[in-house]
Amino acid sequence: MLRFVTIEGGDGSGKSRQLGLLDEYLDSRGVSRLLTREPGDTPLGKQLRKLVLEGRPESLSDETELFLILADRAQHVHEVVRPAIEQGKLVMSDRFVDSTLAYQGYGRGMDLALLRRLNLVATGGTMPELTIILDCPVEVALARAAERQDRQDRQASRENRFEAEGVAFQRRVREGFLELAGAEPSRCVVVQSDGPVMATQEKLRRIIDERLHVGARR
Numbered sequence: 001m002l003r004f005v006t007i008e009g010g011d012g013s014g015k016s017r018q019l020g021l022l023d024e025y026l027d028s029r030g031v032s033r034l035l036t037r038e039p040g041d042t043p044l045g046k047q048l049r050k051l052v053l054e055g056r057p058e059s060l061s062d063e064t065e066l067f068l069i070l071a072d073r074a075q076h077v078h079e080v081v082r083p084a085i086e087q088g089k090l091v092m093s094d095r096f097v098d099s100t101l102a103y104q105g106y107g108r109g110m111d112l113a114l115l116r117r118l119n120l121v122a123t124g125g126t127m128p129e130l131t132i133i134l135d136c137p138v139e140v141a142l143a144r145a146a147e148r149q150d151r152q153d154r155q156a157s158r159e160n161r162f163e164a165e166g167v168a169f170q171r172r173v174r175e176g177f178l179e180l181a182g183a184e185p186s187r188c189v190v191v192q193s194d195g196p197v198m199a200t201q202e203k204l205r206r207i208i209d210e211r212l213h214v215g216a217r218r
Contacts, residue, residue: 002129002211003085006096009134010173011163012141012148014193014200015094018134021201022092022208031212034084037094039072042079048072057161062108066118069100073122082126090212097123098131098180098188103162106176107169130211131184132204133177134193138170141194 007015016037023035040049051060052068060068073096084091097119105112136144145163162169181188189207193200 002208003088003090004081004126004128004130005090005092005208005211006098006128006131007092007094007134008096008098008102008131008177009193010102010136010138010141010170010177012143012145013134013136014144014197015134017197018193018201018204019092019094021197022204025201025205026090026208031090032088033090033092034080035092035094036076036080036084038076038096038099039069042072042075044075045072053161055161057165059161062104062110065108066100066104066110066115069104070118070122073097073100073119074124077123077126082124085126093128096128096131098133098177101180102173102176106179107162107165107173129187130207131181131188132207133181133188133190134200135174135178135190136192136194138167138174142167142170 007019009015019035023033026033038045039052040046048068048071052065052072081091081093100119101112101115104110105115142163145160178190181190191200191203191207
């Protein structure tokens with residue numbers, strides 16, 4: 001049964017907007033669900049989110065950044081994800097373990113095998129049955145991110161350490177997500193997200209509907 005879905009992708013790929021639309025769609029169908037995100041969806045996580053996302057890229061060492069993200073994930077699984085799954089809800093998370101592999105692994109060059117082991121510790125083995133990776137050309141995604149910052153207040157617009165890394169870093173992250181998807185085709189589905197918002201949304205709805213329908217027959 002489908003109980004845990006993650007939405008992944010680079011900065012500006014449209015994750016948050018698509019998840020919001022998907023949440024509205026599932027609400028209209030009467031699906032019991034929980035929409036969550038990383039980092040920052042627990043009281044501790046809100047503090048960690050500020051530390052991870054605000055400031056310049058060089059304000060944290062790579063190792064410090066990694067352990068802050070893992071601390072957020074451990075608390076997120078313990079306090080939010082696992083309890084909701086146990087209550088029979090469909091959990092949909094904006095980012096999860098694949099973001100660590102893509103950003104800290106492919107983006108920062110940290111050891112992927114080590115990151116997988118640390119992810120396992122942080123999650124206690126709680127993993128999504130389905131991961132949708134939104135793929136968007138880096139230049140388009142960064143332009144979207146800049147537009148988003150223009151619409152947000154000053155506090156939110158400082159949350160840009162990863163966006164400030166520039167094009168080369170974001171390309172490595174994008175390539176990482178695509179490699180991760182290719183390595184786990186039974187779990188990961190890549191959806192192009194550089195087209196019209198609702199066209200992308202229709203693809204997500206079809207994917208979710210298919211997985212929910214298959215789960216219901218088992």
